[in-house]
Amino acid sequence: MELLYTVNPGIEDIASEEIRAELGGVTSFENMSGHVYHVVDNVSFEAIYRLRSINRAFILLFKSRIGSRTNDLIKLREELFSSLETIHYYITPYTSFAVDTERLGSHEYTSMDISRIVGEIIIKKVEEKTGIKPVVNLRTPHIIVHVFVKDENFFLGVSLTGSRSLHRRGYRIYDHPAALKPTLAYAMLTLSGTRDKQVIVDPMCGGGTIPIEAALLHEEAYIYGYDRNPRHIRGAKLNAYASGVYGKVVFGVWDARRLHEIFDEQVDHIVSNPPYGIRYGDPVAIRKLYRDFLDSTYKSLKPGGRLTIITTEYNYVLNKANYIGFRVVHKRTVQHGGLYPKIVVLEK
Ligand SMILES: C[S@@+](CC[C@H](N)C(=O)[O-])C[C@H]1O[C@@H](n2cnc3c(N)ncnc32)[C@H](O)[C@@H]1O
Structure with missing residues (x-):
């Protein structure tokens, strides 16, 4: 066949x-x-x-x-x-x-x-x-x-799948305005190398796509999803409920720039889809967000832990990551929502 x-x-x-x-x-x-x-x-x-x-x-x-x-x-x-x-x-x-x-x-x-x-x-x-x-x-x-x-x-x-694309998972009850395709979330988790028993965090999880895909992949991982917007966290919980993984992900309202205040060198994988500059509007503000976010993720990761992000700001991320002490493990361009962001995997 x-x-x-x-x-x-x-x-x-x-x-x-x-x-x-x-x-x-x-x-x-x-x-x-x-x-x-x-x-x-x-x-x-x-x-x-x-x-x-x-x-x-x-x-x-x-x-x-x-x-x-x-x-x-x-x-x-x-x-x-x-x-x-x-x-x-x-x-x-x-x-x-x-x-x-x-x-x-x-x-x-x-x-x-x-x-x-x-x-x-x-x-x-x-x-x-x-x-x-x-x-x-x-x-x-x-x-x-x-x-x-x-x-x-x-x-x-x-x-074989009718007119429905399988990237449209049935669990999207709450539609985040800048939602990531679940197929790309899966690809990011795979590239990061996430496994059972590990701590996996998305500090800017929006409607929860990455933590939900992580929970569908790994029965026994410790998965956390945060966003600074309470509306998105309520939506992420609804989506987790619809996907059958409610209870397997801890969701909370938190600022990604202060992730290290929750996790001090305890995280195996941070997998995230931060806002893209083109949608954020202010180029100075987005750089400041990325800078503080990268600093905080570095402090939150275990030695050898990985930060995997999808971003259109990859030149800035790669420069800053190098300066902080991350090692670039992998990078590739993908298509997403009419843009060509990169998935970048960084190791502490
Ligand atoms: C591109 S969206 C993520 C979409 C998500 N991957 C999904 O599929 O629904 C980026 C998210 O980052 C959140 N965000 C922006 N700045 C943040 C910060 N400082 N701390 C936490 N979340 C933040 C926004 O509220 C937004 O939900």
């Missing part, structure tokens, strides 16, 4: 590792920007729904090479028509569908051209097999047909 997953750009390797560890088989993601390809003998769909790093999962029905000229679409049309023999198992006359095409590279045709051709062929094939045409519903389809074209590689898959 061949599967295709969409993931947050920048964490393909982490998703690939999770998929292989949880489901077995062989994965690849090189040159697949935002996608992971997976070949496995057999897989339970429940196990796919439990993955914490992916957005959507698709059964791959067609994989081919495609040229970049408009004329190459004629060959594509023929290939699709002879290959999509089982499409009616997934898209029936009673399920609506939409084709969503992501195209990267230089081609004479557009994503819309591809979506139109794939949509036409699917309607023809389902009608040929069942006698009835399926319904297209672009807004709330039962099934998404995802097409990914990267240079000359063409993939077509049918969604």
Whole structure:
């Protein structure tokens, strides 16, 4: 069985590792920007729904090479028509569908051209097999047909997760205005190397995404989430309750710049998503916040403890971290909310 997953750009390797560890088989993601390809003998769909790093999962029905000229679409049309023999198992006359095409590279045709051709062929094939045409519903389809074209590689898959992205966890009762995607929270915890029995703190936890993901990952960790805004802490508690980890995270109202007054060299991992300067407005104030925050985290961490943050202020953080005495263990760029912040892992 061949599967295709969409993931947050920048964490393909982490998703690939999770998929292989949880489901077995062989994965690849090189040159697949935002996608992971997976070949496995057999897989339970429940196990796919439990993955914490992916957005959507698709059964791959067609994989081919495609040229970049408009004329190459004629060959594509023929290939699709002879290959999509089982499409009616997934898209029936009673399920609506939409084709969503992501195209990267230089081609004479557009994503819309591809979506139109794939949509036409699917309607023809389902009608040929069942006698009835399926319904297209672009807004709330039962099934998404995802097409990914990267240079000359063409993939077509049918969604196993409906039209819902798994990064939208069911627990988001309280929607923080600058919430982190849970898939990125998972990636940060993984990059930090959090484990059971460790002390894990998010001192600017907002709606609680990072502590909640930590509690879902680690049964026996000691997890704390703070924010200086009581409204967010009330929201974080609601979210923790909805996710089933209420009681596994200690939440409180506190200023992140005074974290060391609670924890004196006691924390294994501080994993956090501080405000981004671009949203904060005042560049002097944000630097002061970051400076005091970094100072306080250094004092709170055990020797060898790690601070993992996602930030657009990475140049400032890296300079300041170096000055304080942190060692830079890892850094990478990810995509988040139309911005390209870095995840930076620092070790005391
Ligand atoms: C980007 S948001 C975090 C969002 C969170 N990761 C989520 O998914 O909901 C940053 C948070 O930092 C909090 N914050 C800003 N300055 C703070 C400070 N000095 N101490 C504690 N929290 C602070 C804000 O109230 C805000 O909730």
